Amino acid sequence: MSLTDREQLAIDQARVLLRESGVWDLEDDLSCLIDRYIERANKNRALDEFMLAVKERCNRIPLGHIVGTVEFDSMPLVVGSGVFIPRHHSKVIHKWLEASPVLKSGTIVLDLCAGSGAIGLAIARRRPDLKVTCVEVDEIAIQYLKRNVDRLANLGIQANHMQADILNTRAFTQFKNQVGLIVANPPYVPQFQELLPEWSNHHPKASVYSGTDGLELIRQIILLASELLSLEGWLAIEHGEEQAIAVRDLFEQRGFTNTQTIIDKETSDASGSSVMTTGCKSY
Numbered sequence: 001m002s003l004t005d006r007e008q009l010a011i012d013q014a015r016v017l018l019r020e021s022g023v024w025d026l027e028d029d030l031s032c033l034i035d036r037y038i039e040r041a042n043k044n045r046a047l048d049e050f051m052l053a054v055k056e057r058c059n060r061i062p063l064g065h066i067v068g069t070v071e072f073d074s075m076p077l078v079v080g081s082g083v084f085i086p087r088h089h090s091k092v093i094h095k096w097l098e099a100s101p102v103l104k105s106g107t108i109v110l111d112l113c114a115g116s117g118a119i120g121l122a123i124a125r126r127r128p129d130l131k132v133t134c135v136e137v138d139e140i141a142i143q144y145l146k147r148n149v150d151r152l153a154n155l156g157i158q159a160n161h162m163q164a165d166i167l168n169t170r171a172f173t174q175f176k177n178q179v180g181l182i183v184a185n186p187p188y189v190p191q192f193q194e195l196l197p198e199w200s201n202h203h204p205k206a207s208v209y210s211g212t213d214g215l216e217l218i219r220q221i222i223l224l225a226s227e228l229l230s231l232e233g234w235l236a237i238e239h240g241e242e243q244a245i246a247v248r249d250l251f252e253q254r255g256f257t258n259t260q261t262i263i264d265k266e267t268s269d270a271s272g273s274s275v276m277t278t279g280c281k282s283y
């Protein structure tokens with residue numbers, strides 16, 4: 001296959017970079033990457049792989065787990081088995097942020113229950129002047145989170161990652177009264193609720209379910225936020241449509257004001273509604 005000058009230049013640069021990084025099987029790795037990302041010429045093999053992928057999808061394996069990446073808010077994120085696939089529903093948070101609270105440059109932002117980092121990284125992309133930290137506890141999910149943070153740093157998107165359990169309040173002492181915005185798409189499905197197989201069978205249970213009423217982690221996030229947010233800091237949590245009243249009550253019980261639930265029809269689809277509640281810490 002003939003290569004363009006640009007392709008040849010990229011391959012030459014790649015060879016140098018791989019050598020410098022200490023990769024031991026340089027030429028094999030390089031030819032695999034060329035085959036995958038530049039040539040894609042072996043049509044027979046491509047067709048076999050296509051049919052294998054279609055069959056996996058028919059078994060309701062999430063598309064992101066099959067193809068290994070997902071596009072979220074114009075960012076290519078690495079995903080795979082063991083991590084929650086970001087849903088475009090979460091863009092409700094970014095739309096709200098563009099329309100609502102004015103965050104000063106340098107404001108600390110936490111994305112709790114970050115999974116692959118989609119929500120926090122999208123904030124970092126849109127607002128490079130904020131200090132975003134994505135927090136995740138799961139051993140597998142944190143690997144994807146770290147990879148995405150490192151990969152996107154190459155595109156100029158800067159965020160931090162932190163492995164911590166949001167149930168362990170002491171792990172967050174450094175943030176006490178320091179945070180201007182906390183966002184979260186936590187697990188919020190009641191334990192016995194039936195879901196599409198993509199979620200019930202092919203996602204880690206701890207990324208989807210949260211106690212009998214689905215609110216266990218949401219309660220903890222509201223409690224943690226009441227300690228970590230600075231005065232007039234904001235909290236935004238995604239949840240199920242039928243949980244709206246209960247979630248607003250929980251916000252108000254902890255003293256949050258200006259609470260509102262937003263249902264975004266544009267980003268809702270057959271797999272569920274796009275719903276979030278926001279509130280401001282005012283005490």
Ligand SMILES: C[S@@+](CC[C@H](N)C(=O)[O-])C[C@H]1O[C@@H](n2cnc3c(N)ncnc32)[C@H](O)[C@@H]1O
Pocket residue numbers: 084085086087090112113114115116117118119135136137138141164165166167184185186187188206207208217
């Ligand atoms: C619904 S997924 C959302 C992931 C990501 N925010 C997104 O929208 O793609 C919830 C995430 O919360 C994480 N999680 C569950 N319990 C947690 C805990 N106690 N502390 C921190 N993260 C937790 C799960 O591992 C999972 O990655």
